[in-house]
Amino acid sequence: MNFDLTDERQMLQDSMRRYLNDSYSNEKIRSLADSEAGFCRDNWAGLADLGVIGALFDETDGGFGGAGFDIALVFEELGRVGAVEPLLDTAVLGGGILATLGTDTQKAHIESIMEGSLQLAMAHGEPQSRYELARVSTRARLVDGRYELDGQKSVVVNAATADYFIVSARTGEDTASPKGISLFLVPADAQGISLQDYPLTSGGRAAELMLDKVEVAATALLGHEGEGHEALELAHARATVAICAEALGLMEAIRTLTTDYLKIRKQFGKPIGKFQVLQHRMADMLIEIEQARSAVINLAGHVEASRDEREKHVSATKNLVGMVGKLVAEESIQLHGGIGMTEEYELGHLAKRLIMVDHRLGDSTHHLERFIELAVA
């Protein structure tokens, strides 16, 4: 048993922390909220140069990491500063699908991702699908050797910046069946794609994606027709490691900010951190954050395990992190008082981003139900 980082990971953590502390500030994040991309392209290039994106891919794909603990390390650091760069979308979800299913030609994009020159977006969720992975009603039909895609994808994060979309579409079976789902690598400029683009509460941008008779070559298919679900599930498992580790980083940053504030904010003639009632609330927060840390370790350590084992940890961790995230965000605002409600103060962005974690990849109620199903099975 050893919970220490390996030397390589320690080096990556150190250099990432230095880079992010230098290149991030609350002012910067607020200015990005109004930007066209929703994130900072210089930071994206900087992270690529540091090898941060490469750390999310396996050696066989040209990377130098890709394990659950690599993902966790990278995303916890991103979370600490409230970074809004779309590593989850481009590298973990999009890149993850390419790595699992891609042909050599398709996999060639991975190098561009690691260099920082290619952006992807996962166009999977739909207005009626909520958090169900298998509920896909977008259709793909094979017409004269080409696929034709029709449907609507909702809240596609990083859509406006993406060079390619990974689109899930049904080529067989009923709407909610895990069978009959196919995945396609669709160029963002394909005819028939239209976007309604908007900013996100968490920072970054997303779009509603309309697919109206979008034609792609048969070579756009990723893996075998109708067999996309398994790869989707794996990519979502790895993405859950990422988003939960990011949530953990956010929690740590929020805890530090709140503790510091309790030490300097004086009311009734003393720092409010001297009031026992607030001390106990912070102690409870700390205990819950440690629970979240252990849950993230559990998941990161099982993401390479068998499907059933892995998925049980996905739902356990996402449930717990969702609950703790809400506690930490709400308590930190409350303990700050009015200042915690303002956009100008850096807590606002961190707390909003943390709350929004529960709206991606399944919320805590969804994963509670899923955990019951998986644990009983």
Add this chain to the structure above:
Amino acid sequence: MDLNYTTEQLAFRQEVRAFLQANLPQSLSDKVKYGKTLTKSEHEQWHAILHKQGWLASNWPVQYGGTGWDSVHRHLFEEELTRASAPRIVPFGLAMLGPVLQEFGSDEQKEYYLPRILNGEHWWCQGYSEPGAGSDLASLKTTAEFDGEHYIVNGQKTWTTLGQHANMIFCLVRTAKEGKPQEGISFLLIDMRSEGVTLRPIVLIDGEPEVNEVFFDNVKVPAKNLVGEQNKGWTYAKYLLTHERTNIAGVGFAVAGLASLKRIARTEMYKGRPLIENPHFAARIARVEIDLMAMSTTNLRVISQAAAGKAPGAESSMLKIKGSVIRQEINSLARSAIGPYAMPFVSEDLDPGSNDLPIGPEHATSVTATYFNNRKLSIYGGSNEIQRSIISKSLLEL
């Protein structure tokens, strides 16, 4: 023990309901229903409609142009307002300052200010909190020095809600530095258009500039703008707080919020069925509904005591805590209910006159913003931590 309203009370409720049906413009109730921000003129429009009916000052005695209703009638009125998605009555002049002037103001002040609150000429805001004086309000530092003719005011107020619409502000100011901090505070009425007053908006985490900072730089305030006696302002402020608190539980808002939550959960689909049929989600809604049912009765118990002439004391602290927690839970469930559509942040949707296409279902538009905005419920007007201290001191004598 009788849980029913009297025949007269029920008839009154019917009268209010019919009035709202006939006179509440749909353009206003639609905005309220979807959590959109009302413009200043929309607020004024609604006040004018109620004023014409004589119902604007529901908590004032008849002699000052109020309704003279007791607390049960006021409760029924407020319940009907929220049920019909009417805009809330802006409280600063009507619910807060009015009762203070009626109790402690000079005849001249009553004659001058009260009609102007009713006819909308004055929009008041509240100058209480300061950057260094939040929960510990008595430590406030904004000074008012009397030069024989004027008070010269210097300092800063913060969290001034809707101060951007106001032309008048009532302030707690320090007029003496000796003795207990509470004993050197005065209650001053200040014209926002005076030289030396500046306002800076504060954008909250939902993206809305709802509150403000107000700065005072050698502002000259005539001596006649002092309410009551100098250095007695703390007493008046406490009196104001008990009036602010008669509707502190916000039962009407909670009931409206719960109805809206259920509407959303009936429309949202999960695993091919309406979300409201999902046992785990239904259980969470049921939990808060059960809490709300009990809290409504606690609220009525306090109201009927007040109707019998007993001023609410620390009971209102209890209602504030329970009421805010229930409303926040309802907001949180609504946020959960809309799933991934909680993520889009489209502030223009909240702005008056926006005609942009909504992102996702229309019911999702302001849910996330409302969730974040209502974190304030457990912070403002004395945080829930302060309320607990009041309860343990006055009800438990600990």
